[in-house]
Amino acid sequence: MRIETKCIQEGWKPRNGEPRVLPIYQSTTYKYDSTKHVGKLFNLEVPGHMYSRISNPTVECVEQKIAALEGGVGAMLCASGQAATLISIMNIAHAGDSIVSASNIYGGTFNLLKITLAKFGIEVIFVDPDKEDLEKYVKPNTKAIFGETIANASLKVFDIAAAARIAHKHGLPLIVDNTFPTPVLCRPFEFGADIVIHSTTKYMDGHATVVGGCIVDSGKFDWTNGKFPGLTEPDDSYHGLSYVKTFGSLAYIVKARVQLMRDLGANMTAQTAFLLNLGLETLALRMERHSYNAQKVAEYLANHPKAAWVHYPSLKGDSEYARAQKYLPKGSAGVISFGVKGGREAAVKFMDGLKLAAIVVHVADARTCVLHPASATHRQLSDADLTKAGIQPELIRLSVGIEHVDDIIEDLEQSFANL
Numbered sequence: 001m002r003i004e005t006k007c008i009q010e011g012w013k014p015r016n017g018e019p020r021v022l023p024i025y026q027s028t029t030y031k032y033d034s035t036k037h038v039g040k041l042f043n044l045e046v047p048g049h050m051y052s053r054i055s056n057p058t059v060e061c062v063e064q065k066i067a068a069l070e071g072g073v074g075a076m077l078c079a080s081g082q083a084a085t086l087i088s089i090m091n092i093a094h095a096g097d098s099i100v101s102a103s104n105i106y107g108g109t110f111n112l113l114k115i116t117l118a119k120f121g122i123e124v125i126f127v128d129p130d131k132e133d134l135e136k137y138v139k140p141n142t143k144a145i146f147g148e149t150i151a152n153a154s155l156k157v158f159d160i161a162a163a164a165r166i167a168h169k170h171g172l173p174l175i176v177d178n179t180f181p182t183p184v185l186c187r188p189f190e191f192g193a194d195i196v197i198h199s200t201t202k203y204m205d206g207h208a209t210v211v212g213g214c215i216v217d218s219g220k221f222d223w224t225n226g227k228f229p230g231l232t233e234p235d236d237s238y239h240g241l242s243y244v245k246t247f248g249s250l251a252y253i254v255k256a257r258v259q260l261m262r263d264l265g266a267n268m269t270a271q272t273a274f275l276l277n278l279g280l281e282t283l284a285l286r287m288e289r290h291s292y293n294a295q296k297v298a299e300y301l302a303n304h305p306k307a308a309w310v311h312y313p314s315l316k317g318d319s320e321y322a323r324a325q326k327y328l329p330k331g332s333a334g335v336i337s338f339g340v341k342g343g344r345e346a347a348v349k350f351m352d353g354l355k356l357a358a359i360v361v362h363v364a365d366a367r368t369c370v371l372h373p374a375s376a377t378h379r380q381l382s383d384a385d386l387t388k389a390g391i392q393p394e395l396i397r398l399s400v401g402i403e404h405v406d407d408i409i410e411d412l413e414q415s416f417a418n419l
């Protein structure tokens with residue numbers, strides 16, 4: 001099946017007489033015929049649901065759909081993108097370990113990796129992969145390389161294949177946050193990534209209704225090279241079971257669920273998964289329109305005398321253009337960044353003059369919206385860290401929606417006229 005078809009047909013597959021649409025299994029718990037069966041479930045000897053903190057039939061169907069979209073062997077939905085990022089790393093790293101991460105990443109992820117993981121004893125080393133060789137920072141205690149396909153908000157395109165080569169040379173997995181492109185525009189596993197994570201809050205939901213996250217496992221990484229005892233050695237909380245021996249290519253994603261989701265409890269609810277699934281059904285259509293509209297708006301801004309600069313990976317002449325052609329040939333989603341002539345003050349005035357595009361702390365949904373990262377999502381970063389993350393003070397992040405593109409451009413035009 002093509003991706004457009006998978007968005008509709010994967011996941012819930014009703015049998016004769018069953019509901020056409022994915023049902024919401026609004027139940028925390030499950031009923032069994034014997035105590036013996038429950039024992040087997042808790043020993044992970046038989047598949048099945050134990051408790052909705054660990055798994056739920058509605059959530060499971062949506063996990064299967066996302067795994068199919070990315071081309072992975074399994075997926076786990078989480079309460080948020082942040083939870084997905086945290087679990088994806090905690091699943092393989094602990095106190096005394098280090099991670100090498102691209103410095104161009106989402107501000108929330110930057111905080112999580114830099115401040116909170118440091119408190120857990122995990123050191124994250126930030127490197128700008130366009131300026132320095134990631135490999136220089138790989139140490140004996142390094143457990144993964146991390147980056148975002150299209151960085152939020154700098155819109156740098158991560159050279160996934162190059163990072164995968166370095167990671168694999170050192171026996172490390174490459175974890176890629178694929179939130180902005182979604183699997184419709186880029187499938188990182190095809191370029192060597194081993195684990196993909198998502199904030200499903202963005203395009204996957206697409207309607208700004210539910211917060212969520214997802215971890216997808218390619219099933220291809222070899223965890224038996226001695227660096228990942230948590231996956232190969234006995235887990236005392238399951239009578240000495242080894243994830244690799246018992247679950248083979250599913251080891252990473254099963255461990256994330258039965259060990260970390262069990263213990264951390266950052267699960268997605270059935271109602272949220274139901275809403276997310278509605279969004280996923282139209283994901284391919286929406287990504288096509290977001291990309292088409294954003295391309296037109298980027299071209300409009302590139303020719304506007306009051307715009308200082310514009311950055312959109314698929315715009316000819318953009319610093320990311322060559323990489324976008326390789327990784328994002330169908331377009332680079334709906335997010336554009338640009339600067340208004342006149343710096344920070346003019347940027348704020350321009351934003352306040354918009355009528356259709358709303359000021360929100362969100363990106364990547366059906367409605368066109370704008371955000372000034374320096375005074376919102378990234379305001380906790382110092383000027384030095386702002387620059388490291390590629391955010392100028394006059395930068396406006398424009399998330400182009402799926403309205404008619406002429407209406408979006410007319411709105412920008414009337415606000416430019418006020419400057």
Ligand SMILES: *Cc1c(COP(=O)(O)O)cnc(C)c1O
Pocket residue numbers: 080081082083106108109148152177179180198199200201202211212213
């Ligand atoms: C929003 C976002 C996150 C965090 O996801 P939440 O669902 O808000 O927790 C992580 N990565 C990227 C690229 C994001 O845009």
